[in-house]
Amino acid sequence: MDCYNGGFNIAITAGFYSQAAGVLAGFAFTAVLLVLTNGEILGSQARRAHAATSFICSFFALLLSTVQYAVLAGAADTLSKTNPNLGRAASEEVIAGASFGLSVLLLLYGTLQLLDGRSGYETPAGVSRAIVSFVGPSVVLLFHLAAVQDILTAKFQTAGLQACQESSVGTWGIAATLTGFLGVFLGGLFRRRVRPYLSGSKRDWLPILVLCLSAAGALGVATAEAILRSDESLSDQVIIATLFVASLSAATFSLLAGSAEPHGAGSGVPEAPDQPAPATDSNDESQETMAE
DSSP: OOSOOSOOOHHHHHHHHHHHHHHHHHHHHHHHHHHHHOHHHHOOHHHHHHHHHHHHHHHHHHHHHHHHHHHHHGGGGGOBTTBOOOHHHHHHHHHHHHHHHHHHHHHHHHHHHHHTTOTTOHHHHHHHHHIIIIIHHHHHHHHHHHHHHHHHHHHHHHHOHHHHHHOSHHHHHHHHHHHHHHHHHHHHHHHHHHGGGSOGGGGGHHHHHHHHHHHHHHHHHHHHHHHOOTTOOOOHHHHHHHHHHHHHHHHHHHHHHHHOOOTTTTSSSOOOOOOOOOOOOHHHHHHHHHHO
């Protein structure tokens, strides 16, 4: 990978990421309200509960991403035209990337929970499953590979060409990305074996995992802001470890999202929404009272 990418400004781009995350958080909150107020239309109580868990976790994870990228965008005040990529901003980009991408996918995963296994929705459910289990995690991995390029550019601009060439971030960043792609591929091979273990309340493991990853990312960004100067970056070892954690998280998301068994699968009976309790006929009650 090159040590210079033409002066791409991370902080300015982060402002748009922050706005996008905020808008998507609004979508997630709206989805929670729709699940709670339109229960009979959306399916059984179990289906709605799993979808609501995904939307709630996505909402809070996207809120954290909004704050992370807002903090990163604030670095624009310290950037100059000759040095648009400072080390701290590039380090925070690596930390915030995975949680943002997986939070967006979690929003679509909640939609998949409402569609999967319902008669007449096989095509949109299949498309949603393909996105959350293969296309989306692959995009997250490529997103992190771009962050590696920004790290190298920051090293070149702050420490010189020699420091950039001696850094092992580029090599290990490519290795982490390839590891993630391998995990996504192997997950596709073992989904049927994993599927029996992901029924019932275990469906909620994935939303909780993404929420924990987002909280860890927010803590990492806050720590970087506290301990690093604007021209400093995290050590190569920390960045490489973060890249591998992000790649394994994307592969795990792909496995769990693709392995979740459709609601009502295996029973041979189409799922029916919860039926309301039968209403009591007031006329019958009044006639019984008069007879007494």
